[in-house]
Amino acid sequence: MGEMSSQGLHQADFDLTQFYAVFFEEAAENLASYESMLLEIDVADASDDELNAIFRVAHSIKGGAATFSFADVTELTHQLETLLDRVRKHELRLTRPMIDVLIESGDVLKAQLARYQGSTNETQDTTDLVVRIKKLAAGEELVAAVSGQRQLRVLIGPLANGAAADSLAELFRDIPSLGALEALDGGQLSAEGMRTFKVTTPSPDSELTELFSFHVSREQIQITPFPPAAQTEVIDVRTDVGGRSNNAESQTVGASAMEGEGFGFFVDLNTLPAARAGNAAAAQAAGDGGANGGVRGKKSDPNKPEKFANIESSTLRVSVEKVDQLINLVGELVITQAMLTQQVKPFDPVQHQALLTAVNDLERNTRHLQESVMSIRMIPMSFVFNRFPRVIRDLCTKLNKEIDLKMVGEATELDKGLIEKIVDPLTHLVRNSADHGIESPVKRLAAGKSANGTITLSAAHQGGSIVIEVRDDGAGLSRERLLAKAHERGLSVRDDMTDPEVWALIWEPGFSTADKLTDVSGRGVGMDVVRRNIASLGGTVELDSAEGYGTRVIVRLPLTLAIMDGMSIGVGSEIYILPLGSVVESLQIKANDIRTVTGAERVVKVRDEYLPVVALADVFQVPAAERRGVAEIMVIIEAEGQRVAALVDELVGQQQVVVKNLESNYRRVPGVSGATILGDGRVALIIDVSGLVKRSSLKPGLSTKEM
Amino acid sequence: MQSILAVDDSASMRQMVAFTLKSAGYNVIEAADGQEALDKARGQSVNLVLTDQNMPRMDGITLVKNLRGLPGYSSTPILVLTTESSDDMKAKGKAAGATGWLVKPFDPGKLIEVIKKVIR
Numbered sequence: 001m002g003e004m005s006s007q008g009l010h011q012a013d014f015d016l017t018q019f020y021a022v023f024f025e026e027a028a029e030n031l032a033s034y035e036s037m038l039l040e041i042d043v044a045d046a047s048d049d050e051l052n053a054i055f056r057v058a059h060s061i062k063g064g065a066a067t068f069s070f071a072d073v074t075e076l077t078h079q080l081e082t083l084l085d086r087v088r089k090h091e092l093r094l095t096r097p098m099i100d101v102l103i104e105s106g107d108v109l110k111a112q113l114a115r116y117q118g119s120t121n122e123t124q125d126t127t128d129l130v131v132r133i134k135k136l137a138a139g140e141e142l143v144a145a146v147s148g149q150r151q152l153r154v155l156i157g158p159l160a161n162g163a164a165a166d167s168l169a170e171l172f173r174d175i176p177s178l179g180a181l182e183a184l185d186g187g188q189l190s191a192e193g194m195r196t197f198k199v200t201t202p203s204p205d206s207e208l209t210e211l212f213s214f215h216v217s218r219e220q221i222q223i224t225p226f227p228p229a230a231q232t233e234v235i236d237v238r239t240d241v242g243g244r245s246n247n248a249e250s251q252t253v254g255a256s257a258m259e260g261e262g263f264g265f266f267v268d269l270n271t272l273p274a275a276r277a278g279n280a281a282a283a284q285a286a287g288d289g290g291a292n293g294g295v296r297g298k299k300s301d302p303n304k305p306e307k308f309a310n311i312e313s314s315t316l317r318v319s320v321e322k323v324d325q326l327i328n329l330v331g332e333l334v335i336t337q338a339m340l341t342q343q344v345k346p347f348d349p350v351q352h353q354a355l356l357t358a359v360n361d362l363e364r365n366t367r368h369l370q371e372s373v374m375s376i377r378m379i380p381m382s383f384v385f386n387r388f389p390r391v392i393r394d395l396c397t398k399l400n401k402e403i404d405l406k407m408v409g410e411a412t413e414l415d416k417g418l419i420e421k422i423v424d425p426l427t428h429l430v431r432n433s434a435d436h437g438i439e440s441p442v443k444r445l446a447a448g449k450s451a452n453g454t455i456t457l458s459a460a461h462q463g464g465s466i467v468i469e470v471r472d473d474g475a476g477l478s479r480e481r482l483l484a485k486a487h488e489r490g491l492s493v494r495d496d497m498t499d500p501e502v503w504a505l506i507w508e509p510g511f512s513t514a515d516k517l518t519d520v521s522g523r524g525v526g527m528d529v530v531r532r533n534i535a536s537l538g539g540t541v542e543l544d545s546a547e548g549y550g551t552r553v554i555v556r557l558p559l560t561l562a563i564m565d566g567m568s569i570g571v572g573s574e575i576y577i578l579p580l581g582s583v584v585e586s587l588q589i590k591a592n593d594i595r596t597v598t599g600a601e602r603v604v605k606v607r608d609e610y611l612p613v614v615a616l617a618d619v620f621q622v623p624a625a626e627r628r629g630v631a632e633i634m635v636i637i638e639a640e641g642q643r644v645a646a647l648v649d650e651l652v653g654q655q656q657v658v659v660k661n662l663e664s665n666y667r668r669v670p671g672v673s674g675a676t677i678l679g680d681g682r683v684a685l686i687i688d689v690s691g692l693v694k695r696s697s698l699k700p701g702l703s704t705k706e707m
Numbered sequence: 708m709q710s711i712l713a714v715d716d717s718a719s720m721r722q723m724v725a726f727t728l729k730s731a732g733y734n735v736i737e738a739a740d741g742q743e744a745l746d747k748a749r750g751q752s753v754n755l756v757l758t759d760q761n762m763p764r765m766d767g768i769t770l771v772k773n774l775r776g777l778p779g780y781s782s783t784p785i786l787v788l789t790t791e792s793s794d795d796m797k798a799k800g801k802a803a804g805a806t807g808w809l810v811k812p813f814d815p816g817k818l819i820e821v822i823k824k825v826i827r
Contacts (some may be wrong), residue, residue: 003740019723019726022722026717031751052764055761056716059761060716060717060761062790063717063720063790063811066790067723081790132789153795205818262817263786263813263817263821264808265807266797266800266805266807269824289795367756418818
């Protein structure tokens, strides 16, 4: 060390781009928490912690942006920092317009950063925004003044003598409303000719300066907030920054501290033990990092600082690919373990006790391993929920409504892949609730409700699924209008349909484009799309409503797409998997229970309901030669509210299967949603129940009508 | 090898500082806030502490005060990094017992230049 000249280390030689990724990631996280803090903050009663945390985001992004020369980001965060600094020091009162501007600035920062990341080319015009921030930061002194007494440090000088400053004390005596003035320097001029006072006043800075300028010139007045930290010592603040020699290498610096451009020292470096020439070399020779003279304390081995470095952070960032690879491998392991378990089944438990115990252990450990690995991909629902305060806020402004958002169960975890895909459908549902569910404050008051509507978002685990609910206390659906609308669209409806059946009309594709419906009950815009998206995730969606009281949409999703509870069924020599969630029941039937209608369609009557019959052997074209007799087992499966009876040869059992994507490994196959490997090593196809149901469902209304 | 305790809540800044210092041949111990720095400082001595001012949990000034009370740290050079080179900030740093200050942003060369003035 030491050979490296400081010139050689200048910015040009450093590839700062290598730190961009971390900065972008960090800034994104910071901005996300910045926004949620701003959305949650109580304008009237913001805590210091909250204000400091918000300030810190601007401060931190500014630091990074300045280092990486992202000029526009630096400029904007600088303005924000100035504003927020005054707010956190209670020089300015936090206001609603301020929060609006702060949130808007967050958006602009996101866009600016996106441009540096290359994801957009749009440049942001921040002129107007910066002007508004500056106005807020500067113009609000009047607001600050009415908010109460402020404590200020007033520096007067340099002065030739202390007399001029003493007249300030008279000023405060003459004008009691000005507050109190207290000399912090015992009435003595400092070496630089400065006087220091503490002023407690309700008056704005400008007014103080105005009054003081009767006695001293404006240039001699410095007003800064009084540091909240208790400081008894009067500090000699040097004012001639940068005015001294920049030649810091000079050994002739006396006992006074020195400053350079952008840095400074409070003590004479020559008094520092570490600064003594030769000492560093001695320290190195001794092999003791703490050997530099004055540094006492515990001996430590400088070769082993890792001991501390290792506990640096309790979280670890890993790429999703790595996790997926791990999940895949564990999936394979589960299959191998299942094979082993199956292989040892016929073994005599007495003779092979050790082997069987080991296989048992393997099964248990594999399960735990699988659960742990799956949990890596699990992230809390707050990742989705966190965007909604903003969505609701924007909608309230746009729709002139008052909506409170309640969120329950944000900590509930869900697979990352599902989280990403549930964002759009949920956003759609929340928007619908805000737009069409919640009434205007006037209407609500007229209906005897509170002016504020409430939308509740909740998430909870229920068995192997997650249940997400979007509930509003709005107008609810109107049964009559839905039926009328359905009639108009030529859907087969009857007046005596049950409520759930009426609500289910919402999911009909025909309803999605009905623009008039927004006036009616308000729902239906793209609801079929929502349902389709959720179904493609292996989930279901239900709706419940009460006119005048509100609407509830319940989304059920599997916790993960990688593992599924399946029912294995036999058709001929093939095994297929039906997702257990879609299996309603299985029954033994006789051939004459099945009737043929309209020539080709076959139906079976199950408890007064006629269900279309699907012979899986026909669907998958299993050769008749492989079949043993006629299928006599019927599995009733349900998807998207429709039921069909699937004819199978054999019920093999229930098991957890590791889902393998058929599309990425082979190609898309109609009627099949994926594949899995069975315990005996064979491949079994997983049946796409909603596809099957769609293909074979009867005309609407027929399934429930008595024939 | 001389050790530097680098404290900053921003991972990117910390990474950059650590990289710069390591390139210049220093051993770097990183901490994400004052509290973590204090914990790491206990039980080992370093040749220099480089700390950001504004951090969650414990800010730079408080860290300086606490470090000064720690055995072995009474005279360890401590530089405070600050985005504002305000007199107020400097006064606080001085009162807390900091050795000096350095304005952020700085370029890597400047950082090494200043550090070399303090530890040679």
